[in-house]
Amino acid sequence: xxxxxxxxxxxxxxxxxxxxxxxxxxxxxxxxxxxxxxxxxxxxxxxxxxxxxxxxxxxxxxxxxxxxxxxxxxxxxxxxxxxxxxxxxxxxxxxxxxxxxxxxxxxxxxxxxxxxxxxxxxxxxxxxxxxxxxxxxxxxxxxxxxxxxxxxxxxxxxxxxxxxxxxxxxxxxxxxxxxxxxxxxxxxxxxxxxxxxxxxxxxxxxxxxxxxxxxxxxxxxxxxxxxxxxxxxxxxxxxxxxxxxxxxxxxxxxxxxxxxxxxxxxxxxxxxxxxxxxxxxxxxxxxxxxxx
Amino acid sequence: xxxxxxxxxxxxxxxxxxxxxxxxxxxxxxxxxxxxxxxxxxxxxxxxxxxxxxxxxxxxxxxxxxxxxxxxxxxxxxxxxxxxxxxxxxxxxxxxxxxxxxxxxxxxxxxxxxxxxxxxxxxxxxxxxxxxxxxxxxxxxxxxxxxxxxxxxxxxxxxxxxxxxxxxxxxxxxxxxxxxxxxxxxxxxxxxxxxxxxxxxxxxxxxxxxxxxxxxxxxxxxxxxxxxxxxxxxxxxxxxxx
Numbered sequence: 001x002x003x004x005x006x007x008x009x010x011x012x013x014x015x016x017x018x019x020x021x022x023x024x025x026x027x028x029x030x031x032x033x034x035x036x037x038x039x040x041x042x043x044x045x046x047x048x049x050x051x052x053x054x055x056x057x058x059x060x061x062x063x064x065x066x067x068x069x070x071x072x073x074x075x076x077x078x079x080x081x082x083x084x085x086x087x088x089x090x091x092x093x094x095x096x097x098x099x100x101x102x103x104x105x106x107x108x109x110x111x112x113x114x115x116x117x118x119x120x121x122x123x124x125x126x127x128x129x130x131x132x133x134x135x136x137x138x139x140x141x142x143x144x145x146x147x148x149x150x151x152x153x154x155x156x157x158x159x160x161x162x163x164x165x166x167x168x169x170x171x172x173x174x175x176x177x178x179x180x181x182x183x184x185x186x187x188x189x190x191x192x193x194x195x196x197x198x199x200x201x202x203x204x205x206x207x208x209x210x211x212x213x214x215x216x217x218x219x220x221x222x223x224x225x226x227x228x229x230x231x232x233x234x235x236x237x238x239x240x241x242x243x244x245x246x247x248x249x250x251x252x253x254x255x256x257x258x259x260x261x262x263x264x265x266x267x268x269x270x271x272x273x274x275x276x277x278x279x280x281x282x283x284x285x286x287x288x289x290x291x292x
Numbered sequence: 293x294x295x296x297x298x299x300x301x302x303x304x305x306x307x308x309x310x311x312x313x314x315x316x317x318x319x320x321x322x323x324x325x326x327x328x329x330x331x332x333x334x335x336x337x338x339x340x341x342x343x344x345x346x347x348x349x350x351x352x353x354x355x356x357x358x359x360x361x362x363x364x365x366x367x368x369x370x371x372x373x374x375x376x377x378x379x380x381x382x383x384x385x386x387x388x389x390x391x392x393x394x395x396x397x398x399x400x401x402x403x404x405x406x407x408x409x410x411x412x413x414x415x416x417x418x419x420x421x422x423x424x425x426x427x428x429x430x431x432x433x434x435x436x437x438x439x440x441x442x443x444x445x446x447x448x449x450x451x452x453x454x455x456x457x458x459x460x461x462x463x464x465x466x467x468x469x470x471x472x473x474x475x476x477x478x479x480x481x482x483x484x485x486x487x488x489x490x491x492x493x494x495x496x497x498x499x500x501x502x503x504x505x506x507x508x509x510x511x512x513x514x515x516x517x518x519x520x521x522x523x524x525x526x527x528x529x530x531x532x533x534x
Contacts, residue, residue: 197381200341201442202371203398291343 003214014219017183021176021223025270026230028169029258033231035158035165037256042154051132052145053114059140061085064112067138071114076122076131081115088113111142125152173273180219180277184212188285196291205286212282213275220274224267231258293319293450293481294340299349301335301505309335311505312349317483317498319449322476324492325485327502333485336502337454340483341375342366354449371399374443374480376453380435382427388414388438389423395446413445417471433464440471444480451475453484457491465491 007014055064061084068080083091088110093099118131128146136144188195195208239255246253294317301310310332317323325333338344339351342358351358354372361369382391390397393410401409414420417437427435436456443451453472457465469484469491476482486492492499501509 193381194383197383198394198398199367200343200370200375200381201395201398202367202369202446204367207367207398291341 003211004218006211007215007218013183014222017179017219018222018226020179021219021270021274022226022230024172024175024179025223025227025266026234028165028172029227029262029266030231030234031161031165031168032262033235033256033258035161036259038158038161040256041253042151042158051116051118051128051135053116053135054142054145055112055114056140056142057111059112061112063140064114067140068114070138071116071135074131076118076127077116078119079117081117083113083115085110085112125155173269176220176223176270176273177277177280180216180274181281183219184216184278184281185285187212187215188282188289192289195286195289199289200291205283208286208289209279209282212286213278216274216276216278216282217271218274219278220271221267223274224270227270228258228263228266293317293321293354294483295352296336296339297350297352299336299339299351300347301332301339301344302347309505310339310346313502313505313507314349315500315507315510317481319481320476320479322473322482322495322497323484324495324497324499325483325502326487326489326492326499327508328487331502332505333487333502334454335505337375337452337483337485340450340452341373342369367398371395371446372448372450374446374448374451376436376439376443376451376456378455378458380427380439382435382438382442384427386426387423388419388425388427388430391427391438392441392445394442399446409445409447410441413441416444416474417441432459433467436460436468437471440468444475448480450481450483453482453486455486455488456484457486457488462490466494469495 053067055067059067061082064082064084068082071077071080085108089102089108092110093102116131116135118128122128122131132144132146135141198208235255235257242253242255294315296313296315299310299313300308302308313332313336325336327333335344339346339358340353342361345359353369358369383394389410392413393406396406396409411420411423414423417440419434419437419441422430422434422438427438430438436459440453440456443453451472456472457468460468465488472482472484473495484492496513498513499509499511500507501511
């Protein structure tokens, strides 16, 4: 009788083991899916880096134009938009509702402003930082603001979350090895008499171990499939509410499911973990079974 | 074939099972180990099958010193022996065919060869046709014959048996002993531990008598063993007729 036949003969015990593995693997897998989605959703934001360059009060609009021309010639700059102090004031007047108050001012308090968009290639956090430093060093430039520092913070946070996912995955992967190992250990205890008989007629430890390794592989495969099922169901349950939520914020976002590659990787990984757990347990415990 | 030289065996619990046992069994011989339970019969068989190791002294099997057999070599060594147990030690969740074929399967013999030899072994013990039966569907005597078929399927030169008739009534016990005798007749060395003196009285064979872990007597074959001598001269009694 094959090891598969044997493990389906004990559906409850086998089901429990497979379920424990499935849950242990589903958690990091699900976190991974959420992380992938967050990355996908925020990927576009990296491109939105813009530098606001505020010139010194004394700088004229001609000076602003000449600075703009100078910046446009840089290889890491895609576009420069000039907002003159007058334009800025007019815009502020119309959008802020402080029109009357602004009339009371003698002079325009706003500086000449350049909006600098880096090229896509230079839109990395490092690239924009370098550009910011160079622009800040130019004459007549008062301050340069990178509006998107929070994107860097988000990226740092996502990086941290990614590490947490890996760490969780590692710990839960270890727990899969332990669960399979323990199941195989009990299995060997239950079949001690059979292993003794096999050894009495000349079976090597390697031979006696083989069916248990197959069992470990089956447990791993079952658990991996279970984990994929759990995550698929979770995504199915969450997809609608997330779409609804983003629609309420005026956004459009579609939750992406498990990719085929990730699913295949999980199956390979869970089979490998099942094999490893059974190998450790079977190698150790079969050696201890000696006929008496 | 078997040579015990001043063998001592003391178990971890302090019991001294063998206290300087020496004897020889020649190739092709049939011999009985007798004595009360606890006399050391089982210990001798366990030392032969490398289930236990001697505390002192040496055991030679087929001119090989067993103390030279390393743990890695034990499986290979056991494949050269046939061992029969009082409690059969069958796999009760497998059919008879798998039980008999087990020594060949673990030795990696080709599948077609296994099938052929498994049937031949079952034929020799008179159980051909029972391949698909489960051991528990068979009588005790038949189960013991499955155990014997398993022991001889690998064509061993040496067959050892520990109380093979212990659970059988006298008629069945005699059948089983005749079966061993038949393997001996074709050249297999056979050593049987038993206290079933009524049965072995009917066979022409040496007896090694143990008491308290020592050999107290070696009785040469009695030439006129009336019943079995007759069976033997009459030639091939088929096991099915036994």
